[in-house]
Amino acid sequence: MTQTLTRPPQAAPVAEPPALDDAPFIERGTAAFLRTNLAFLCAGIATFALLYCVQPMMPEFSRVFGVSPAAASLSLSLPTAAMAVCMLVASAVSEALGRKPVMLVSVFASAAITIACALVPGWNSFLGLRLVQGILLSGLPAVAMAFIAEEVHPRSSGYAMGLYISGSAMGGMLGRVVSGVLMEWGGWRLAIGGIGVLGLGAAVVFWQCLPPSRHFHARPLQLRGLVENFALHLRDGGLRWLFLVGFLLMGAFVTVYNYIGYRLLAPPFGLSHAVVASVFTVYLVGIASSTFIGGLADRFGRRRLLWLILAAMLGGLMLMAMDWLPAIIAGIAVMTFCFFGAHSLASSWVGRRARVARAQASSLYLFCYYMGSSIVGAAGGVAWAGQGWPGVTWLVGGCLALALVAGLRLSRLQPVAG
Template sequence: MHDHAPSRLVSGTPEFRRLNRALFAAGFSTFAILYCVQPLLPEFSREFEVSAAVSSLSLSVSTGLLAVAMLIAGSLSEVWGRKPVMVASLLASALLTILSAAAPNWTSLLLSRMLIGITLSGLPAVAMAYVSEEVDPKSIGLAMGLFIGGNAVGGMAGRVISGVLTDLGSWRLAVGLIGTIGLASALAAWRSLPASAHFRPRRADPADLLRSFAEHLRDPGLRGLFAEAFLLMGGFVTLYNYLGYRLTEPPYSLSQTAIGAIFAAYLVGTFSSAWIGALAGQLGRRRVLWAMIAIMLAGVALTLFSHLALILAGIVAVTFGFFGAHSIASSWVGNRALGAKAQASALYLFCYYLGSSAIGTLGGVFWTKGGWPGVAGLVTVLLAGALAVALWLFMLPPRTTEQAQAKS
């Protein structure tokens, strides 16, 4: 009995449900901590007397450092194991978030947000690799969709809690509470996440790790998926970053609570990531990816109207398309990479957060110079590029382990 490798987790079993609960909680907290500052950007501009682009650094420094640190965290998890890296990451990030709520000035707030970017890096790429190792291939689409759903709910809850508590008390109260929720999630992940049964540690050999990065970058399909991550996330985060500025101004003059509530559109993302992830498993990823990006483009066009209902419909469409596309592309990376899957996931997420960081701040310049049409124009160009890449991926032949073995 003990000679056999343990079986992988299959949907419908108690272990699979436990794994999903723990991963959902971990994804929830990671994204609540990362994005709780997004609706607070106009608030930071007022309290610390900084411009929209400078205020957006409170998010961009976190996502930028997260992008770089994830390349290292993914590699460390190949040596130390998946679960220890994930739990330590959540715990450190939660404690830093509680500290950031007491930041006396803009510089110290930015410094704490930089450190949060580094500590959070241990979760996203490692979780993707953990799922691809521990879960039965037929259940991976669902497990990954639910993890990304947790990300979506966390991103939404972080923003909604921030908006409401900022109106009721202060942004410091909001950020402190989100840090406390993070502590609870770290405890839940430590207690509930099954220990790795299929993980094989590797030696800490930097040359070996660099070789596996180079191997991934040689595959045109993976390069295309990495480009998608950059373009889609860059466009998505830019839209949400400057929406708050647009809607706090006349004729809308919305409160922080109302702007936070708009992030409830993320619930659509939770639904679409799981549903589209499963649908792509049936119809084929290449057939569904481009359609998601087309939905995002239609949504951006709707935000150009001045009627609030049309703007909100546009945001919902962009959110639906984005989470569907991200769910497809991220699971495609794990499927297409032939080995060192944590590194492949880390490269995908490096590009994803690099897009968030670079384009998210660049959008501030477009907002200052061109208002909302400037922001929407920038996002349209990015999504048009993403659509072109998706159509190119559609025509690319699949890459299978058998093909790779035949060639070698």
């Protein structure tokens, strides 16, 4: 008898997941794009509300702790300097551990430190916690820029970066306005604690909405490779000009906001803390400008827009030189609109120009950006002590004039190949 042998039925082949390089990019108009931008909107709110909430409190720090305006500015200059330095390493850590885990630790720990700042007994301990907070905050900004450059389609990246910076603007506004109002109600400790709770809520939304990376390739944490990547970017003349723009742009902008409160609280204006805080609602124009100008950049190019916006910032500074409150507020609005638009252009330009190691390119840009805040912001205290608002105007005007020269140089820059 012949026995017929039959083959067992074979299981249907299992579809392999797409390789990282074959995964689709996040594009405008999709649900993933909406969730990603909601996540980064909240990340920007958390980061920059936590960082900049102390600006309207600086005159109160001078009164309560008996420190000078320059010393009070250390509440912002110290964390921004720490953040600038640590971002150089944070970007490399994210290359090894992943973008999302580093950003989550950064935003949750920073919110917790802010709440702790409300409980410290004295000025030195407060500054110590703010320094730690700056170290922790370093894990988000450079990594966020790298995430957008990697995961969002190039034709949507300018708009996405603009939305992230809109969150930064909203966070800066909420940090200043809410802290000013809370300080009027219950003092600076209530204000700091309230901002910490706000940051914690925004961090939860960020955690829930941010999708996982699909184009990220983990790399071992190697100091030599990190230094080589920094050197690679610093050899690029275009990136060097962009880094200079970031330094001067942020230095000028933060100096204005650091000391405008001192000016408006003093004669001839004599405004209250709550009213001065309400002036910071002009940040709303920054929220609009970063998205609007980011979209224009996708259509018309960054080199055509950047120097024009920098020139307009000088016009806003001239308005602020007047001793007429409506002109001062208009000048703040012009500077705010132009600042966030210019930052949107420059930061997205860095991500597009850097062909490799984008996290390191972003961190170098932000290192210069926040060192501008720290160095020029502290120098503004010396200018204020020496000549009052005219001294601040000369310092900020010099920074913007140099930035305009850099913007004109960038307008003639040849794009990178590839």
